[in-house]
Amino acid sequence: MILVETVLVAFAMFSALPLPCPEWNGKNMRYALCAFPLIGLVCGGLWYGWGLLCAWLSVPHLLRGAGFCLIPVLVTGGIHLDGYADTCDALASHAPPEKKQEILKDPRCGAFAVIHLCIYFLFYLALCAALEPTREALWSMGLAFVLALSLSALAVCRFPLAKNTGLAHTFATAADRKTAGRVLLALCAGAGAGLIVAGGIAGAAMLAAALAGCWGYREVAHRR
Numbered sequence: 001m002i003l004v005e006t007v008l009v010a011f012a013m014f015s016a017l018p019l020p021c022p023e024w025n026g027k028n029m030r031y032a033l034c035a036f037p038l039i040g041l042v043c044g045g046l047w048y049g050w051g052l053l054c055a056w057l058s059v060p061h062l063l064r065g066a067g068f069c070l071i072p073v074l075v076t077g078g079i080h081l082d083g084y085a086d087t088c089d090a091l092a093s094h095a096p097p098e099k100k101q102e103i104l105k106d107p108r109c110g111a112f113a114v115i116h117l118c119i120y121f122l123f124y125l126a127l128c129a130a131l132e133p134t135r136e137a138l139w140s141m142g143l144a145f146v147l148a149l150s151l152s153a154l155a156v157c158r159f160p161l162a163k164n165t166g167l168a169h170t171f172a173t174a175a176d177r178k179t180a181g182r183v184l185l186a187l188c189a190g191a192g193a194g195l196i197v198a199g200g201i202a203g204a205a206m207l208a209a210a211l212a213g214c215w216g217y218r219e220v221a222h223r224r
Contacts, residue, residue: 002027010035013167014149016077017042029174033153034183037191040149043072044142051133065129069121072145084120085113091224100224101163140199144206147191151214154184159218 005028012021014036022028047068054064073081090100092112103110131137156168157177163169192210195203 006030006032007035007038011039013171014079015039015042015075017075024174026174029171030176031180031183033157033171033175033180034187036153037146037150037184037187039075040145040147041142043075043145046071046075047141047145048138051138055133061129064133065125065127065131068128068131069125081117081120085109085117088116089113091220097162097224136198136200140195140203140206143191143194143198143203144210147188147195147207147210150184150187150191151210154181154188155214155217157181157184159221162221 005022008019008022009024009028009032011017011019013032050067050071051064053059054067059067086104086106089106089110089112090103092110093100093103095103131141156172157175157180161169161172192207195207197203199206
């Protein structure tokens with residue numbers, strides 16, 4: 001029962017899927033971070049299914065790419081884009097760290113957030129439309145979603161917290177951070193190995209890009 005509740009807590013926090021949401025408590029939040037990669041598994045499975053369907057129906061490349069682009073947004077409810085938009089506004093302010101944290105909490109969307117979201121979707125759509133939905137590519141992208149969510153949860157678990165409030169703080173303080181960190185490291189290693197097996201050189205490049213992005217995120221968060 002606790003295992004099911006743990007998974008449901010993770011999906012309630014980081015997805016828009018219509019699943020029952022148990023009351024959060026110390027038991028079902030202890031390892032909720034370990035269940036985050038399951039949301040990536042859902043995104044990857046839908047990517048795989050959409051790619052096969054488009055190949056079977058000979059769907060135009062642009063429409064196929066739009067589906068790829070929208071799947072993670074629909075699954076997560078755009079929570080990652082909300083954070084991205086807030087971060088773009090905060091970093092563009094060039095204000096002291098305390099002011100940046102105030103901007104991160106501001107529910108309004110600034111001009112820099114809109115500009116960066118437009119750039120993100122334009123570039124992501126172009127990449128998705130250009131992707132040939134081979135089995136190797138679809139397997140690689142599915143594993144990439146799992147890796148991304150594993151790294152995200154690992155960051156919450158292991159990186160220093162900027163403040164003592166918010167969802168990240170809630171999940172980090174409720175977690176068994178030592179055990180959860182080990183599980184998430186193992187999941188990252190498994191997803192990374194799978195990427196190399198499924199995608200070869202391209203998969204290895206995807207893994208390297210993901211690790212570089214995670215490290216870059218840590219450095220920006222620490223400095224700014």
